[in-house]
Amino acid sequence: IDFDGVHTYGEIYRQQEIEHCVYNFELADVERQRMLYDLYKAEAEACIARGLVAPAHDYVLRQSHTFNILDARGAIGVTERAKFFADMRSQARRIAELYIEQRQREEFPWLENGYRVLDIGDREAESPITQSPNHPITQSPNPSTLLLELGSEELPAADVVEGIQQMQVKLAELLAAARLDYESLHVTGTPRRLVAQVKGLAPRQRDERVERKGPPADRAFDGSGAPTKAALGFARGQGVSVEDLEIRDNYVYAVKTVAGQPALDVLPQVLTDLLESLRWAKTMRWNSTNKAYSRPLRWIVALYGEQVVPFTWGGVESGRISRGPRFRDAAAQLPPGGFTTFSISSADAYLDEIRAQGVLLERDDRRQRILEQVNEAAASVGGATPSDPDLLDEVTDLVEAPTAVLGSFEEKYLELPEPVLISVMKKHQRYFPVVRPADHASHLLPYFITIANADELAHPEVVRAGNEGVIRARYADAAYFYRQDTSKPLEAFTPRLATLTVHEKLGSMLDKVHRLEKLAPEVARLLGASQEDLAVVERAAALCKSDLVTSMVVEMTSLQGIMGEIYARESGESPAVAQAIREHYLPRFAGDA
Structure with missing residues (x-):
């Protein structure tokens, strides 16, 4: 890697890296590092107490660096790790709050309107997706398909599955509560988008027969059968005539039929309630709306047939504009933060239009494609891949369009224990290992398979070389650790x-x-x-x-x-x-x- 046109990064930094490795893994004294950590923590607390943002932040960074050294020396247990993280997280949060207070006192001088609320972390607010400010609604007399696409920053793999399961259950419950009948409901998704399609959704709610229990009959009518004030007031409150009141079990009942509302009038609240109901293991808040989602929500497509279902959640307005996959953004050579978009013509056309973008929307389809490509790549070098459903499921939810790439590493690393090599591949890199076929001893071959996020690769050799460089560095570290560890009993x-x-x-x-x-x-x-x-x-x-x-x-x-x-x-x-x-x-x- 070029540094200044004359030197490489290796020439400039290699010796520093070597010396820091020796210090971190061999020389650093655990007790002194613990003392330093405690001193830095105390200094950070003193700075926070005085409202000194910059030095407090500096001392938290020093704590983090000291923690990393202690971790490298193997001096951090599981319980201690949680305590260290809690301490640093608490201080970092208080420092962030102090910084906001500091900027508020100065009325945010770097903003155009100094007193307006600062949206922290929403870099894309500068280039929002433009939706039509007014969505003209034409009520359809026939059942149509409802489409909801929730587009976000990349979701963790586990949250893709969790989001799909929650939306399947909660949307069905909300539609039932809203008295909206439908033929079928299907939810699927990728790391960038969770998608629900409701086929044959009724154009109106079902009419509802509502029954309200009123006062006892002997209080509602006098001895001659004439309605009393109690009956008249109850009928008026329920919007029915006193003649329509029914008497059962010695009580008065008001029975009326509530006409169903058009689906397009009801769906905005249904979809808003759906988003409010989603729960995640960990959430993020990314702007002043303070809404929580697994990762920042960037766009919402909500269509009933060809009509936009208008609503806003988390500062994002629904519309028909979706975003392309990351590999489309890269191919378009957009500036940093840029993204491609495309318009969804109708809910029924969505699957064809998202497929045209190169996205393989269905999880099962992505999983099957990965499995087939991985097996084919392994067979090309006379090997096979061990069955690992967990790794396969995880990789399925890391990409929108999987393409397998076969890479290799130096055979000298096969001298390392096999569990080490496999752990590096699976846990750190999400690679599929390649082993000898079942009729031979199940030993590793010097190959691995990675899954690229692209429908097709213009330069697979670049992807291969990049991943080979990563695993080479990982294995070099592992070899160093192994030599260090086995140098003594x-x-x-x-x-x-x-x-x-x-x-x-x-x-x-x-x-x-x-x-x-x-x-x-x-x-x-x-x-x-x-x-x-x-x-x-x-x-x-x-x-x-x-x-x-x-x-x-x-x-x-x-x-x-x-x-x-x-x-x-x-x-x-x-x-x-x-x-x-x-x-x-x-x-x-x-x-x-």
């Missing part, structure tokens, strides 16, 4: 467990190991273990947590226990001890044992 890591806090009232991870060393043999004796098995239990208890402070597990926590087994074997421990270290974490999830 597993038991040499045990004392460093004292730097990991399990819980403030339960002590360190080393304290926990000491408790396990006392407890495990007692349980083994109760189970009638032999002396040989008892020795295995005692040794495994002493080493079972030692891999938590190794460089590899600090970097890839999902490998805890797995690396413990590998490092135990490398250290000359018995196979039984190594196996026990791995298995003491089981089951990690349903079906894991």
Whole structure:
């Protein structure tokens, strides 16, 4: 990468990177770093108390940097991690609030109207999608299709599935409550858009027969059968004549038929209620409306037949303008923040028009295409891909148009433990590994398959080279961690467990190991273990947590226990001890044992 026309980034920064790696992973003193963190935290609190935004922000950044060093040294436990994050998040939030107060006092001098509300983080507000200010409504006498497309920044993969499921259930409930009949309801989506289509939606609500219970009959009518003031008032309040009142079970009832309203008059509230009802594991608020959604909402398409269903939510007005996929934006060579748009002519034409943009809307279709392309790519190098439904589902919801790209890496990295290589591919990069076919030993081949977000790739070699560079760097890091970890026996890591806090009232991870060393043999004796098995239990208890402070597990926590087994074997421990270290974490999830 060119730096200044003369030097590369490697020439300028490589030595710095090497030295910082040595410091972060080998030299940095945990106790001193903890002291620095506490000092930075105290200084940030002092600055916040005085309303000093800039220095407070600076000290929170220093805390974050110190946290990263502690993390690299394997000195951050799970409980501590949550506490560190909570501390820094709390301070960062208070600093942000101080900054807003500071700018408000100065009446936002950088804005055209200094006193107006600042929309934080909504960069695209400068180039909003233009919709017609008035949507002329023509009531249709026939059933039509309802289309709702909620367009946003990329949703997390899990939220695509969650959003589809919620919309399927909640929209059905809202339409039923609104007395709007329909033939079918289908919801699907991609990372950029959640889409509901309601076929054969009635043009009007069903008429409703409403029955209201009134006063007792003996109070509503006198002895001669004439209506009293109670009957007259009840009838007037219900909008019926007193002659239409019915008497049942010694009570007066008003029965009337409420005529259904046109669908286009009812749907704006239905769709607004739908958006208000959606719940997400984590939400974002991106402008002054303070509406919460999984990611910032950027556009809404709402059509009933050819008519726009007009409503506004989260500062976004509904219309018929949708956005193209990211790869269309890239192909158009738009400036930063630019995006392509296209108009939806009608709800029935939507599927054809979104398909013309290259978007594969249906999840099942994307999933099947990925599976077919991955298998084809693996077969092209004489390999196969292990079945992994979770990875397949996740990748399905990361792209709008999947295209598989086969890449390779140097065979020397196959000397690393296979779980490390697979973890890097799956957990970090969402790559599909390639293994030997089932009739051979299931070992990795020096290939991987990535899924690009594009309906077709003009330059697949560029995508391949970019991903190969990424995984090469990942594997180089893993090789470095492995060399560092195997340079000493597993038991040499045990004392460093004292730097990991399990819980403030339960002590360190080393304290926990000491408790396990006392407890495990007692349980083994109760189970009638032999002396040989008892020795295995005692040794495994002493080493079972030692891999938590190794460089590899600090970097890839999902490998805890797995690396413990590998490092135990490398250290000359018995196979039984190594196996026990791995298995003491089981089951990690349903079906894991």
